[in-house]
Amino acid sequence: MDVKKEKELRDAEAMAEKNILLTGIEKFLNWGRVHSFWPASFGLACCAIEMASSGNPRYDLSRFGYEVFQASPRQADLMIVAGTLTRKMAPVARRIYDQMPEPKWAIAMGNCACSGGPFADSYAVVPGADSIIPIDVYIPGCPPRPESLIFGMLQLKQKIQNPTKARLIKYGK
Amino acid sequence: MDALNNLFVNIAAAIRGLFADSHSFSADLTINIIAFIILFLIMVVAALFLSLVERKFAHWVSQRSGPNRLGPHGWFQFIADAVKMLGKEDITPANVDKFFFKMAPMMLVGVTLMVFGVIPFGKGMVAIDLDLGIFYFFAISSLSTLAMLMAGWASNNKYSLLGGLRAVAQMISYEIPLLFSLLGVIMITQTFNLSAIIEAQETIPFVFLQPLAFIIYLIAGIAETNRAPFDQIQGEQEIVAGPFTEYSGLRWGLFMLAEYGNVVATSAIAVTMFLGGWYGPGFLPGWLWFILKIWLVIFLMMWIRWTFVRMRIDHLMHFAWKILLPLALVNIFLTGIGIYVYELLIARIGG
Numbered sequence: 094m095d096v097k098k099e100k101e102l103r104d105a106e107a108m109a110e111k112n113i114l115l116t117g118i119e120k121f122l123n124w125g126r127v128h129s130f131w132p133a134s135f136g137l138a139c140c141a142i143e144m145a146s147s148g149n150p151r152y153d154l155s156r157f158g159y160e161v162f163q164a165s166p167r168q169a170d171l172m173i174v175a176g177t178l179t180r181k182m183a184p185v186a187r188r189i190y191d192q193m194p195e196p197k198w199a200i201a202m203g204n205c206a207c208s209g210g211p212f213a214d215s216y217a218v219v220p221g222a223d224s225i226i227p228i229d230v231y232i233p234g235c236p237p238r239p240e241s242l243i244f245g246m247l248q249l250k251q252k253i254q255n256p257t258k259a260r261l262i263k264y265g266k
Numbered sequence: 267m268d269a270l271n272n273l274f275v276n277i278a279a280a281i282r283g284l285f286a287d288s289h290s291f292s293a294d295l296t297i298n299i300i301a302f303i304i305l306f307l308i309m310v311v312a313a314l315f316l317s318l319v320e321r322k323f324a325h326w327v328s329q330r331s332g333p334n335r336l337g338p339h340g341w342f343q344f345i346a347d348a349v350k351m352l353g354k355e356d357i358t359p360a361n362v363d364k365f366f367f368k369m370a371p372m373m374l375v376g377v378t379l380m381v382f383g384v385i386p387f388g389k390g391m392v393a394i395d396l397d398l399g400i401f402y403f404f405a406i407s408s409l410s411t412l413a414m415l416m417a418g419w420a421s422n423n424k425y426s427l428l429g430g431l432r433a434v435a436q437m438i439s440y441e442i443p444l445l446f447s448l449l450g451v452i453m454i455t456q457t458f459n460l461s462a463i464i465e466a467q468e469t470i471p472f473v474f475l476q477p478l479a480f481i482i483y484l485i486a487g488i489a490e491t492n493r494a495p496f497d498q499i500q501g502e503q504e505i506v507a508g509p510f511t512e513y514s515g516l517r518w519g520l521f522m523l524a525e526y527g528n529v530v531a532t533s534a535i536a537v538t539m540f541l542g543g544w545y546g547p548g549f550l551p552g553w554l555w556f557i558l559k560i561w562l563v564i565f566l567m568m569w570i571r572w573t574f575v576r577m578r579i580d581h582l583m584h585f586a587w588k589i590l591l592p593l594a595l596v597n598i599f600l601t602g603i604g605i606y607v608y609e610l611l612i613a614r615i616g617g
Contacts, residue, residue: 122350122353124346124349125347125349125352126349126350126353128350129346129347129350134502150330153330155321155330155331155332156333156334156340157335158333158335158340158343158346160321164500164502164506164507165506165507165510165511167357167511167514167518168510168513168518194354195355196353196355
């Protein structure tokens with residue numbers, strides 16, 4: 094096999110890996126997705142109060158188009174695990190997450206949802222929501238201010254817009 | 267101005283002129299297909315745009331900026347929402363009645379689209395010039411109740427079923443004052459044809475002759491389109507999202523499309539029956555006046571939506587049967603007396 098043909102084949106392989114055919118559509122869809130996360134209105138503890146106040150006129154989450162909190166998980170794109178996840182609530186939270194249609198994302202809001210927070214060694218609390226739900230963005234704080242939540246959602250936007258970068262950060266080269 | 271006024275009528279005539287016989291079957295078919303496509307586009311674009319206008323209006327009411335990151339002042343937000351909805355997973359839960367589950371949103375959109383067929387957007391600009399126009403509007407729009415119940419029943423979910431039953435109770439109750447409020451206008455004009463009703467308002471819009479009927483129509487119309495303060499069928503606190511609970515992605519989008527399409531249709535009928543349709547000061551073409559008046563009524567409905575809180579379900583039913591219906595009957599009675607006196611005067615004076 095001559096060198097030129099081999100190079101062509103390798104290029105085609107690389108192109109197929111990059112999914113060159115659908116990349117335009119994927120980018121377009123991602124553009125739509127990042128500009129309208131509709132969170133499920135699902136609050137667990139005090140962080141939910143901060144989540145609610147981030148939708149208020151003072152912080153105004155709606156500037157980014159994210160203020161449409163949906164009552165039914167079937168119509169939501171984003172789950173904000175806002176607060177302490179107890180062992181009793183964990184199956185319910187997982188079920189609500191499973192009821193959401195793909196593509197879906199989850200944010201762990203507050204120390205309790207990130208790692209169990211002050212209740213990390215309690216027998217009643219799940220130490221970190223990521224043991225039952227795949228979390229995309231962790232927001233520390235007890236509770237995090239509304240600005241932090243908005244910043245976290247914007248970080249999620251960055252993550253969705255740059256899938257290659259996100260994969261590199263997670264898995265290395 | 268005359269050319270601008272008759273712009274669409276002339277275009278239709280030009281298309282008809284392409285055929286050998288301008289009233290043959292194929293010419294009619296072509297015009298009908300074009301009218302259907304245009305009406306469909308009007309409904310879809312108006313519904314998408316209204317979803318953003320509503321959010322903007324909500325933010326204006328609560329004194330904040332609203333969506334302002336995408337495009338100039340956030341006016342491209344609805345495109346992102348629509349694109350996102352196109353890319354969502356379409357879930358059909360395991361235990362639903364699959365045929366009716368998939369049928370319900372399509373039926374609701376179809377019913378809404380059928381209402382648009384009789385709306386006269388300008389002089390001669392009506393897709394189907396029915397003699398029974400307003401009768402057709404009522405017959406078709408009451409079918410949307412069936413679609414709601416279908417969605418609620420087929421979802422196999424207690425919240426959906428409760429929402430569907432609420433929809434039936436509410437929409438059937440409010441249909442009666444809605445219908446009775448328009449009888450006064452029909453008594454004056456002696457016709458069911460929407461274009462003829464608008465032509466009867468050349469001197470004075472009926473909102474001045476029938477102010478009570480207009481208010482009753484507006485209230486009952488808001489209840490018919492299931493918007494706050496009458497949105498019990500999707501009250502988040504009690505029944506998750508009413509009949510729409512199990513719908514995801516584009517199917518739920520169809521429900522939203524139908525809701526906003528219904529808002530436009532109800533406003534268009536309000537403009538036709540009460541606000542003088544395409545008549546207005548001569549510096550704008552008639553069809554533009556019609557559209558501007560529709561927007562006026564829509565803004566009124568949004569204003570009411572973002573001002574009042576949700577009513578309790580029993581208060582809602584009491585309001586329909588004990589207040590609106592008697593008032594509508596009083597309006598019919600007064601209109602009858604008015605017409606009688608008017609005819610007596612005409613006979614005496616010799617008009």
